Amino acid sequence: MAIQFFICLNKQGILRLVRWFQPFSGAAPNNQATIAQIYKLISTRDHKHQSNFVEFSDSTKLVYKRYAGLYFLMGVDLHDEELIYLSHIHLFVEVLDAFFGNVCELDIIFNFYKAYMILDELIIGGEIQETSKDVLLERVNYLDRLD
């Protein structure tokens, strides 16, 4: 069980955040072609009537969710528990929302390094490390003030 990568895309397929936790099948990091493929796959899916899971390759399944104009998605192992990863995504989005105060795409664009900071407090090396929203918020707010 481990998250292979974490990606945030907008509705037009423009990348907003990306993080590879494992060297991704030998390809160069931030492989645009792979991301384009992923976008193609999920953007054609009906987010109301289809599940939030889709098999992407022989080793990877995507767990994704769309919040307003942004897709948040994770690549996980094929046999991993899909449902709990959906909760991971939701927790991340909740913390983003609380941190920025009603988060929108622009917040993530201009403060991408802060979004990464939040991600790094939630996930370490592809595993979840903290599950309490309050603890996370308190921590990132403190870290934010260190600037």
Place this chain on the structure above:
Amino acid sequence: MGSLRTFIKDVRSAKTLADERLIITKESAKIRTKLKDDHLPLDKRRKNIHKLLYLYILGEKTHFAQVECINLIASDDFRDKRLGYLAAMLLLDENQEILTLLTNMMNNDLNHPNRYVVSLALNTLGSLMSPELARDLYPDVENILNHSMDTYLLKKALQCAAKLVSRDVALLEIFYPYVEKIIKSHQLYSHGVLLGVTKLCQSALLSKATYEYDDYPTILSSLTNIIPDLFSLLQDLSSTNFNPEFDVNGTCDPFLQVEILYTLRLMFEAAPQETERYLDKLNDMLTQIATNVDGSKNSAHAVLYECVRTIFSLQLDQSLKVLGVNILAKFLSGKDNNNKYVALNTLLRVVPLEPQAVKRHRKFISRCLFDVDVSIKMRSLELTFAILDDSNMKELIEELIEFLEVSSEDDKDLITYIVEHTIDLFEIREINDDEWKLNIIVRIMKLVGQYISVEKIGDVLIMINNAQNMQFKTETIKKILEITVGKSKESVSEFNIGWKLMSLWSIGEYAELVLGQSNITDVDLTDYLCKTNNIYADDIKLISYALTAALKLSSKIQTASCIEDLRQLINSHLTDTNLMLQAKSSQYSILFNQPAQRKHAILEAMPLFTKRTKSNSPGPEKIARPTKPVETNLLLDLLDDIPTASENSNAVPDLLNDTLAQERNTSQHSNDVALNVNTRPENAYKNIVEIPQEASMLYESPNLQAFSEVSSSVAGEAKLEVFIKGVQSISNLHILAAVAKTQRLTLGPLSSTSVGRGEVAKQHMQITGSGKLKLRIKVSFTANGQADAEQFDHKFDITI
């Protein structure tokens, strides 16, 4: 040079792609120059790296700044370090040699007095763990585990330790004691630390296979010591009604619950003996969670789903398995597609273990066929075939037809799947109810004939041809042809090529069954052939079927004008640019002019076919065909030519070959089709399964022998047949099978549920996934009036 904010704004405000490119290239060049300047103040340096990271997100090349991020890490300023580590995590991966430059700095930072610096280094180590970094930095991680009382750092260090063990299994010896140590020291409890502990524990359990030293039993017994702690944690979590800090939609920390369940699962798998005494407690625990967890939210379902996975992975008690299947059924019956998806996936794996329990929920399963999500549809289809047996077959096939009725072109894959499996099913299960079988096939052809491959249409034609009950056969043909010539209320789409092929074939073969006994006349049939010949002139397959049908029909009718039309139809292709059609046309026109009696004998109805399949090398018994000398040599030569001339077509040569063989055989036989059928030896169509010579024996007992033959194996997929041969007569035969975790098994139907002494039942299996091919098979059966079961494992010398 502006700030990061201005840069981002500039990029966003670009009107065209070219503008954007220009801004990016310019900025990228500026950053490159700036970073080369050794005297650049630190805050400027940071600004440039920030911009660079934005370029990275935009998908630009950033390799030139790899060293720069290492310089930032070396700085004493926390802000530099933070950005440096972030850049390292994004821009570098663990295969890069430049990582070795990081070793020293990370070593310092892991021992830094500031906990946030340590945290940065731990985060980075978790992401970028090259074997060298693992080797050089593990003592620092151990140091934190040993001395730190800071849960913030402990949780991260535990996660790193778990990664270290999975990267270098020899480190297990160093790190395993911390699992027990930390979980027993209650003052360090925080959910983060507990997550870390479960991760380290999982990592230790997963390295069982690769750990080389012989003290693994010691390690295992230390790990299993924490089972009671995990139980009580789980108990607390699942019985907590509301804890604001960890509540996720009414479930208390589902993340930790799932991790604990997963750890327990690995524990019970890795140490069956050591954990045996806890088994009852685990059963209680899971029952309790499964009944307690209440909620319609994803978080609750995640915990339930993990329980179900545990139940089936560990093959727990029957009552739990039924509980598990019921939970999945509840998922299926709801509206949430995510739940349906995971439920179907799991049920597919569970079906071989608990067929009866799954079958009870077939209503929900077939309802998913009508879902919007294609992956849910496909899975419910697979599952439908997996639960299909003699008792529910008719009902399930009826559901599938209902699905076909509403299917569209988008469902092509699903349609093909249904058709192929239904035809296979009819063949393997030796269904004798011709009326039902033909009825179903005709309905399928009518609905989706255009999506069916020529090969499968061949199978359909064989099935019609081999039907034993003349009454139903006649009725079926009548129904098909009435629709075709437009004398029925029903109609078939113009694009249904499959239906047309079937009609053409039926006209040629069975015209005499309907002529004079229905409202179909020879003129109707002739017109249809001529019409097809005109409209579909460029469809070689249809034309070649039409030619054969015309020739055959000509010997069955008397109306001179029709016969003349047919002759012209055949002659119209004498100069066809398609060589196959031309050859066929020439040959047929010669046959056409043969004396009536001879023509009649040549154009005799088709014999019963035995389908040739690749996997059955000796195959079902072929019908004996005594070859008798034929009167005219000329004719014989001619006939021998035909198959070679028409090699390009797939189905036609087969049909022709059979016609020819038949011709040699029956020239002196009665021409009556019904009689012909009756003279066949009874067992000729009984599908006798034989074990191919190349099959290898898997298992042998006083009751039965098992063999298998791998019919195909490519990367990611293997198909094999398992044969069960009765040493004595056995009934109620049932086969369950399991494969390695990385693979998925699809079981075909069993050819027969009872085998007499020396008889064989065949089971088709398809394995997808990766890894070495291993099978565990459990055969349950009744022998001498007693229910019995036998289980065996087999490793194939094949990796997929």
